[in-house]
Amino acid sequence: MHRPETARSLLFFMLVLIFLLFSVGCKNENGLTKNDKQNSTTVNSKMQQVNSPTNTSPAFDPRKIKVGDKIGSMAVASYERIRTELSNEGEYVAQAFIQFTGEVEVTGTFKRYPLEREYLDGEVVFQVDENQNFPQMKIRDTPEEYRPDVWIVLSLDDETKRKFGPPDSEGRATLVLTDYKIEYGPTEISDHAQLKKIINIKRNNEAATKESSQGSKPIEIIGTPIKEQSFASIPFEKFGSSQFTSTMEEKNNKKVLHFYVQGPEQTVELKYEPASPDSIHEVKAVSFKDVNGDGLKDIIIVVDYTTGFGYMGAIPISEILIFLQTDEGFVESKALEDQVSSASPYRMLDIPAALELLKSGSKSGASQFWARLASRDYILEGSDEYGGSTLTIEKVSGNSIIFSLSAFHVTGGDEGIKNGSVNIGELSSVTAYLSGTEMIYQDGDYELSISLNSPDTIYVRDNGVSRYGAGVHVNGEYGRERKPDSTKNGMR
Numbered sequence: 001m002h003r004p005e006t007a008r009s010l011l012f013f014m015l016v017l018i019f020l021l022f023s024v025g026c027k028n029e030n031g032l033t034k035n036d037k038q039n040s041t042t043v044n045s046k047m048q049q050v051n052s053p054t055n056t057s058p059a060f061d062p063r064k065i066k067v068g069d070k071i072g073s074m075a076v077a078s079y080e081r082i083r084t085e086l087s088n089e090g091e092y093v094a095q096a097f098i099q100f101t102g103e104v105e106v107t108g109t110f111k112r113y114p115l116e117r118e119y120l121d122g123e124v125v126f127q128v129d130e131n132q133n134f135p136q137m138k139i140r141d142t143p144e145e146y147r148p149d150v151w152i153v154l155s156l157d158d159e160t161k162r163k164f165g166p167p168d169s170e171g172r173a174t175l176v177l178t179d180y181k182i183e184y185g186p187t188e189i190s191d192h193a194q195l196k197k198i199i200n201i202k203r204n205n206e207a208a209t210k211e212s213s214q215g216s217k218p219i220e221i222i223g224t225p226i227k228e229q230s231f232a233s234i235p236f237e238k239f240g241s242s243q244f245t246s247t248m249e250e251k252n253n254k255k256v257l258h259f260y261v262q263g264p265e266q267t268v269e270l271k272y273e274p275a276s277p278d279s280i281h282e283v284k285a286v287s288f289k290d291v292n293g294d295g296l297k298d299i300i301i302v303v304d305y306t307t308g309f310g311y312m313g314a315i316p317i318s319e320i321l322i323f324l325q326t327d328e329g330f331v332e333s334k335a336l337e338d339q340v341s342s343a344s345p346y347r348m349l350d351i352p353a354a355l356e357l358l359k360s361g362s363k364s365g366a367s368q369f370w371a372r373l374a375s376r377d378y379i380l381e382g383s384d385e386y387g388g389s390t391l392t393i394e395k396v397s398g399n400s401i402i403f404s405l406s407a408f409h410v411t412g413g414d415e416g417i418k419n420g421s422v423n424i425g426e427l428s429s430v431t432a433y434l435s436g437t438e439m440i441y442q443d444g445d446y447e448l449s450i451s452l453n454s455p456d457t458i459y460v461r462d463n464g465v466s467r468y469g470a471g472v473h474v475n476g477e478y479g480r481e482r483k484p485d486s487t488k489n490g491m492r
Contacts, residue, residue: 072133074100095185125151166273174199223247229283239263279305296325318349345437348454367398378478409471425468
């Protein structure tokens with residue numbers, strides 16, 4: 001009597017079972033396949049215990065991987081893929097995003113893209129050499145079984161990028177990479193990896209001297225020579241008597257500086273990356289001295305640039321360039337350049353100050369440089385008979401200075417002078433104390449800061465609180481009486 005109801009229940013159960021089996025079989029057959037995130041977390045925790053090199057082949061088929069698979073020295077942490085039935089006939093997958101864990105030491109070729117490049121401008125990319133224990137994704141059976149010309153974008157901060165050289169640099173490197181991610185598809189996307197350690201870097205231009213002597217294409221000197229910053233017959237130990245040439249190139253409405261060493265058999269350009277590419281640059285001084293104690297003459301260049309922005313925008317900032325003489329060529333030393341810039345209290349530098357900072361390094365403190373400031377009058381730039389300011393340094397110690405300030409402004413020009421329309425502001429024998437790299441004077445709400453622009457110039461700025469008569473200004477650069485700038489002739 002209950003058989004029809006039982007038959008209906010059995011039929012319903014069978015239909016549900018068939019539907020579930022059909023759903024599982026068809027799931028993601030032509031679409032995006034993504035591994036289970038919980039699975040990934042579980043496998044990752046296990047992989048950290050066996051994260052050592054393995055003989056597992058680095059070549060793999062993206063259709064067959066699963067979380068936890070060891071590919072070369074790395075392991076699959078997660079993946080997403082679109083199978084080929086959708087597009088790209090003949091390839092295994094149309095798109096693949098595969099994240100690996102683990103680290104591997106690899107050797108290969110690097111490039112740093114130029115700043116004007118539309119995609120990945122200024123970035124460093126790396127191509128791993130063949131026959132290394134590094135994941136290599138197959139894309140089809142034949143021809144071109146593997147992805148061609150794979151470049152990995154390295155995730156780097158600006159300081160690390162500079163270690164690979166200025167934009168447009170190329171060379172060879174051995175690196176330790178982690179967290180490699182394959183990003184494969186029809187659009188302009190790139191693989192990425194984290195850089196854990198630099199084993200060595202060899203920029204191509206570092207060997208330019210040897211290549212040139214073996215008959216490679218001669219280097220063309222670009223720009224107009226700067227005569228006062230070019231020098232003949234420099235006795236470089238490795239390259240013989242050489243010509244050093246500074247040039248200025250007009251490029252995209254900007255002035256670009258170039259530096260060349262012309263030896264008996266080759267010409268080498270000294271590549272560098274400007275600290276402020278959009279600013280106005282000029283060569284202030286050049287020197288040829290051994291700065292690292294290896295007995296070889298190195299090249300020290302002081303480049304001044306002005307930004308044009310802010311209240312000190314018209315005052316130059318000095319950038320120090322240091323190129324060490326080696327067997328392979330002249331190699332820029334970022335470490336020594338950073339040593340100078342981090343230890344200097346000055347906005348502007350000359351060769352003697354740079355050499356002293358190279359010698360003393362971080363041992364130099366701001367107090368030592370303040371202690372050398374000459375006790376004398378310093379005149380505000382632009383002072384004349386109608387207005388100006390004089391800062392008199394009376395006594396100097398490392399942590400404080402005693403100074404006086406006398407400023408004035410004439411209202412009405414010559415008639416004002418005749419009529420006595422003169423406003424005056426004064427500070428008499430007051431004390432400023434060292435704070436960071438500046439000397440600070442405070443009196444109630446009024447504050448005056450004094451900083452070292454260079455060994456011979458000072459910059460003064462107050463906080464804008466009314467202190468002096470109408471039209472009286474004290475802010476600006478103070479220096480001794482102007483004399484011809486001997487640094488324009490460079491230093492040998």
